[in-house]
Amino acid sequence: MRLFIIAILLAGCARTEPESAEELSSVEGPLAQESWDITFSISQQGVIRMVLEAAHMVRYDDPDSLYTVFERGDAPADRVRATFYDSTGVQTTNLTAESVLFDEKDHTMIARGDVVLESEQGRKLESEYVEWNEDARTIEAPDFVSLTTENQHIMGYELIANEDLSTWSIKRPTGTVLIREPS
Numbered sequence: 001m002r003l004f005i006i007a008i009l010l011a012g013c014a015r016t017e018p019e020s021a022e023e024l025s026s027v028e029g030p031l032a033q034e035s036w037d038i039t040f041s042i043s044q045q046g047v048i049r050m051v052l053e054a055a056h057m058v059r060y061d062d063p064d065s066l067y068t069v070f071e072r073g074d075a076p077a078d079r080v081r082a083t084f085y086d087s088t089g090v091q092t093t094n095l096t097a098e099s100v101l102f103d104e105k106d107h108t109m110i111a112r113g114d115v116v117l118e119s120e121q122g123r124k125l126e127s128e129y130v131e132w133n134e135d136a137r138t139i140e141a142p143d144f145v146s147l148t149t150e151n152q153h154i155m156g157y158e159l160i161a162n163e164d165l166s167t168w169s170i171k172r173p174t175g176t177v178l179i180r181e182p183s
Contacts (some may be wrong), residue, residue, distance in 0.1 A: 032066070033059040040102075042134065047089045049134060050109075052082040052100065066104040072097075080111070084132075084163050092164040093119045095130070099132070107134035115141075123165040124148045137163045145170060152177040 001006040053072030059066070072079045083097040098113025109132040117125040117139065126148075127141040141159040147168065148154075154175035161168035 017151065032061045033057070038070075040068070044087075047087060048085050050082055050084050052080065052102070054080045054100070057150070064105075068102045068104065070100040070102070072099065079114075082109075082111070086164070091120060093117055095132075097130075108132065109134070119165045121164070121166065122150055125159070125161070125165060127159070132163065139163055151180075 009125045035057045035128070036055065038054055038057045038061070041048055042050045042052075042056065052070060054070035055078050056066060056071040058071075059068040070080045079096045079098065080100045081098075082100065083091055084093040084095070086092050095111055095115065095117045095128060097111035099111070100108045101112075103109070111130045113128065115125075115127050115130045117180075118129060124147070125139070125141070125145060127143060127145040129143050131140045131142075132138070133140070139161045140157070142157070144155070144157055145159045146153070146155045147159065147165070147170065152172050152175060154170060154177075156170035156173040158171040159168060
C-alpha cells in the first residue's frame, strides 16, 4: 500500500508547460509582470537574437521556470510578431502567431495559432504549432506543416529545421517541385 501512495506522489511531480495566460493563472508562483504593447528582446553576448512584439504580455515565476506569454490584440491583424537574427546580428526570419510562450530558463519558445515563419530568402513555413530552441537555433513543428520555397511547395509532418529554414526535414512529405529544364 505504501508503494502505491509514493507512486501517486511521484507522478504528481511531473512538470507540465502551461499553454496560455489562462492556464498560467493556475500555476503556483506569483505573477511577476504584466504589460501591454510591448517589445521584448533577447540577446547573446551583446548581439540581438530575437525581438518580439505583442499587444499583451503576462510573466509568471514558476518554481521550475520563468514563463512569459505573449498574446495578440483584438484587431485581426494585431498578431504576435517575432524577428530572428543570426549570430552576427543579421535578420534571418520573421514569425507571426496568435500567441507565444517563452521559457527563459530553457531558452525555448512555443508559437501557437496560425503560425507563419518567413525567411529573408523567401522560404515560408505555415503550421499551428512551432517550437524554437534558442541554444540549438532550430525550429520544430511536430504537427502538419506547409513549406513553400522558390521551387517547391511541400506539406507533411514533424518538421525539423534550422531557424532560417535553409535546411529542413519533413516526415510523410507530399507536394510539388518545380524542375527547370537546362537552357
